Amino acid sequence: METATNIDGLEVVYAKPKTLTDTPTHYCPGCGHGVVHKILMEVIEEMNIQEETIGVAPVGCAVFAYDYMNIDMQEAAHGRASAVATGVKRVLPDKYVFSYQGDGDLAAIGTGETIHTVNRGENILMLFINNGIYGMTGGQMAPTSILGMKTTTSPFGREVATMGNPLKITEMLAQLPGAYYVSRHSVHNTAAVRKLKKAISTSFKYQKEKKGTCFIEIVSNCPSGWKMTPVESNEWLEKNMFPIYPLGDIKVPKS
Amino acid sequence: MASGNGKSNTRLMKGNEALAEAALRAGMQAYFGYPITPQTEVMEYLSIQAPNYPGVVILQAESEIAAINMVHGASGVGARVMISSSSPGISLMQECLSYMASAQLPAVIVNVQRGGPGLGTIQPSQADYFQAVKGGGHGDYHLIVLAPSSVQEMVDFIFDAFRLTEKYRNPAMILADGALGQMMEKVTLPVAGSLPKTNAPWATIGKPNSRERNIITSLFIQPERMEKLNLVLQEKYNQLQKEVRWEEYQTEDAEIVLVAFGLTSRICDKTMNLAREKGLKVGLLRPITLYPFPTNALAKLAKHAKVFLTVEMNAGQMVEDVRLAINGKCPVHFYGRMGGMIPSPEEVLIKVESIAKEFQTAHA
Numbered sequence: 001m002e003t004a005t006n007i008d009g010l011e012v013v014y015a016k017p018k019t020l021t022d023t024p025t026h027y028c029p030g031c032g033h034g035v036v037h038k039i040l041m042e043v044i045e046e047m048n049i050q051e052e053t054i055g056v057a058p059v060g061c062a063v064f065a066y067d068y069m070n071i072d073m074q075e076a077a078h079g080r081a082s083a084v085a086t087g088v089k090r091v092l093p094d095k096y097v098f099s100y101q102g103d104g105d106l107a108a109i110g111t112g113e114t115i116h117t118v119n120r121g122e123n124i125l126m127l128f129i130n131n132g133i134y135g136m137t138g139g140q141m142a143p144t145s146i147l148g149m150k151t152t153t154s155p156f157g158r159e160v161a162t163m164g165n166p167l168k169i170t171e172m173l174a175q176l177p178g179a180y181y182v183s184r185h186s187v188h189n190t191a192a193v194r195k196l197k198k199a200i201s202t203s204f205k206y207q208k209e210k211k212g213t214c215f216i217e218i219v220s221n222c223p224s225g226w227k228m229t230p231v232e233s234n235e236w237l238e239k240n241m242f243p244i245y246p247l248g249d250i251k252v253p254k255s
Numbered sequence: 256m257a258s259g260n261g262k263s264n265t266r267l268m269k270g271n272e273a274l275a276e277a278a279l280r281a282g283m284q285a286y287f288g289y290p291i292t293p294q295t296e297v298m299e300y301l302s303i304q305a306p307n308y309p310g311v312v313i314l315q316a317e318s319e320i321a322a323i324n325m326v327h328g329a330s331g332v333g334a335r336v337m338i339s340s341s342s343p344g345i346s347l348m349q350e351c352l353s354y355m356a357s358a359q360l361p362a363v364i365v366n367v368q369r370g371g372p373g374l375g376t377i378q379p380s381q382a383d384y385f386q387a388v389k390g391g392g393h394g395d396y397h398l399i400v401l402a403p404s405s406v407q408e409m410v411d412f413i414f415d416a417f418r419l420t421e422k423y424r425n426p427a428m429i430l431a432d433g434a435l436g437q438m439m440e441k442v443t444l445p446v447a448g449s450l451p452k453t454n455a456p457w458a459t460i461g462k463p464n465s466r467e468r469n470i471i472t473s474l475f476i477q478p479e480r481m482e483k484l485n486l487v488l489q490e491k492y493n494q495l496q497k498e499v500r501w502e503e504y505q506t507e508d509a510e511i512v513l514v515a516f517g518l519t520s521r522i523c524d525k526t527m528n529l530a531r532e533k534g535l536k537v538g539l540l541r542p543i544t545l546y547p548f549p550t551n552a553l554a555k556l557a558k559h560a561k562v563f564l565t566v567e568m569n570a571g572q573m574v575e576d577v578r579l580a581i582n583g584k585c586p587v588h589f590y591g592r593m594g595g596m597i598p599s600p601e602e603v604l605i606k607v608e609s610i611a612k613e614f615q616t617a618h619a
Contacts, residue, residue: 051461054332057472066470072459074331075472077354080324083316087328087336088459090312091285095461113324116317 017045021070028135030230032220033061035187036129036196037068040098043200044071053096054088056081060102061135079110082117085124096204098125103144104134107169111143114169121178121212125203128170128215130245131222139225143167146244151225166244170217174251180212182251186219188234192247211253219245264444270406271296271436273444274339274365274429277413279304280447283363284334285312287322289344292377293433294367297339323348323355323364330360331471333458335417339365341433342383343374345391352426353392357473357484359457361420363413364398364428367436370595378595379433381517384572387430388546395485397492399427400545402516406440414450419498421453423491430545432568434518434597492547501549502541503556505531509538510561510614511607514553514577516542518597519566525600526566530607537607545573553580561614563587566603568596586614 006012019041027033044053050071057065059078066073076084081099089097106114106128117126133151134140141154146166148157158166174182181203185196196218203214219241221233228236268276275297278286288298301313312329316322319340329336340348345366355362366387370380387400399419401412412429420427462468475481502520504527506512511530515523520541530537540556542549557563562585565574571589578587590606592598 051463054459054461056328063474066468066472070462070468072462072469073471074328074459075358075470075474076327077324077351080320080327080351083321083324084328084331086314086321087285087287087325087330088332089328090314090325091329091332091334092460112317113321116321 017041019045019050019070021068023067025068026064027061028224030221030223030233031061032131032187032218033129035193036127036218036220037065039187039193039197040127040200041069043197043204047201047204049096049204052094053098054092056085056088056097056099058099058101058105060105062100062102062129063136065100079105079108080113081105082110082122082124082126083113086117086120086122089122089124093123093210096125096207098127100127101129102135103128103130103132103142107143107167111169115173115176118173118213118215119176119178121180123207123210123212125200125207125214125216128217129220130217131220131225132166132241133222133225135222135225139222143169144245146240168245170215170250173215178213179215179251180253181206181214183215183249184217184219184245184247186237186242186247188221188237206253217245219247264446266442266444267439268406268442269296269437269439270409270431271367272300273406273442274409274413275300275304276444277410278337278363279308279311280445281414281417281450282335282448282452283311283337283417285329285336287314287316287325287329287336287338289316289319289322289340291341291344293369293379293436294339294341294365296436297365319344319347320351323351326362327351327355327360330355330362331358331459333455333460335421335452337363337365339367341367341369342371342380345383345386349386349392352398353390353394353396354473355426356396356398356488357394358471359424360426360471361424362426363416363420364426366428366430368430368432370593376595377433379435379518379597380568380593380595381432381519382569382572382593383430384545384567384569387428388548388576396488397425397546399423399425399495399498400430401427402430402543402545403435404517404520404541406435406438407442409435410442410444414445417450423495425491425495430517432518433595496547498544499547499549500543501552502543503552504539504541506538506540506556506560508536509556510536511538511610512556512560512563513537513539513566513607514542514563514573515539515566516545516573519568522598522600523566523603526603526607529600529604533608535607535611542573548576548580550576550580553577554582557581557584560585562610564607564610565589566598567591568598569593
């Protein structure tokens with residue numbers, strides 16, 4: 001990354017990657033999506049793989065991801081990003097391919113595609129943003145909403161008897177032989193962002209080596225859907241989401 | 256099983272297998288499917304041939320929904336791609352077909368129809384006519400629809416469908432039925448590699464510095480932009496009208512014109528000959544493309560014919576398009592069988608004779 005260019009005698013110490021466009025994002029203030037986009041695009045710039053990377057966007061808050069990521073992209077139908085990514089990767093096995101999906105997309109409507117993509121061990125990176133809510137449609141209950149969580153469709157809190165348990169799909173996927181690297185991250189502080197960045201670049205390295213599916217969950221916030229300030233949402237995230245979705249590697253290659 | 260690299264280009268083949276062989280010869284680069292009777296032989300044939308075609312992707316998906324979305328991905332990177340299924344499976348694909356029509360992605364979709372509605376039967380049917388020609392999924396769009404009536408056309412139309420889908424960047428469907436998929440006939444196979452590939456500068460194959468990024472999407476949230484895309488699509492459908500194809504038999508002096516597509520056009524051909532033997536002036540118009548529809552050809556016949564009879568293996572779907580084309584100039588009758596039943600030439604003849612009697616009485 002170019003960080004030391006002089007502009008009017010001033011040294012540039014920080015710049016956004018060229019793999020991000022200049023389009024302002026539509027994300028709510030404090031939302032984790034923008035950070036994940038930036039980290040992902042930084043890795044692509046630093047690995048110099050912009051020309052070899054194809055992304056697949058979901059339906060949900062990240063539906064406009066292709067407006068912000070300066071790479072070739074396809075917009076998939078709700079839940080089907082990993083199937084679209086499979087079609088891309090099978091035709092172009094030497095390119096880098098990633099899918100980017102939220103919890104409703106990946107773990108509800110697209111559960112079948114998610115499981116079978118990983119089970120086939122497709123050589124792609126699947127990025128999974130889990131904020132426990134349908135953000136784009138205005139804060140409905142998601143498969144990953146935690147028990148007691150109030151949403152517009154669980155206004156008295158999610159309860160097991162009628163709404164079932166939060167789906168820990170990442171742990172499920174880690175059981176599949178096709179999953180090569182499975183890791184859970186967050187972007188709620190600087191240290192977490194750095195760890196995520198390393199996980200993404202590691203995943204692309206594995207993809208180059210055709211090792212199988214790399215799956216990264218990012219437990220994130222939704223200030224608007226959760227009806228909190230960004231700071232409150234990050235505190236709530238740590239206190240309530242992390243105990244159910246603990247951060248860290250879930251499956252790593254045997255060395 | 257016959258090899259795709261065999262010397263003889265004339266063989267006795269099952270419709271589904273002939274179609275699969277034709278796809279390979281047409282330079283298909285990727286196929287995604289899911290088993291469903293009566294078309295499973297397409298994927299089986301491709302799977303057995305796969306070792307002879309390294310680099311061609313043949314993948315059995317976990318569902319028709321996944322399969323068609325894989326087609327989206329593969330088409331989006333510029334591959335010549337095909338999918339096949341039968342009626343219930345095609346229903347599952349409709350959402351993505353709407354996306355692909357909107358995102359202007361080429362692909363060939365084969366529907367070897369079976370009787371419905373619901374799980375229905377595995378016997379042949381033409382009851383997916385509306386779904387095929389009117390859009391099928393949500394929004395204003397059309398597929399290009401070709402209706403083969405022989406195993407030979409199962410082969411030939413694969414080439415036509417790939418050519419048209421790439422030329423217009425619009426999904427193209429081959430609307431066959433279980434009988435055409437299962438029956439064996441003599442076919443002459445085209446030479447492999449004879450279909451040139453259209454360039455796809457829009458494909459998402461990775462963004463070089465030399466161009467802006469390519470985006471494949473059907474989402475245009477501002478209504479002004481979405482209407483613009485709709486206008487582009489409508490203009491494309493206007494342009495498509497020149498690709499209309501049909502056949503006419505003995506229509507020059509026909510008083511009764513039979514209208515039938517696919518398998519029923521062959522049945523009606525026999526009916527026509529039986530009727531002619533009885534001195535009835537019967538002709539046949541067979542639409543080959545169901546979208547675009549041979550509206551003008553029908554309108555022209557309405558100037559001298561007395562009556563039309565549309566014959567279909569459904570409850571009367573194409574008859575609506577025939578009536579629109581005839582526009583009240585002549586009576587348009589309908590005869591159909593449903594749920595996987597195939598009408599015999601003789602039973603259609605009974606209907607023809609009753610219509611003939613009716614208008615002879617009316618004109619007496």
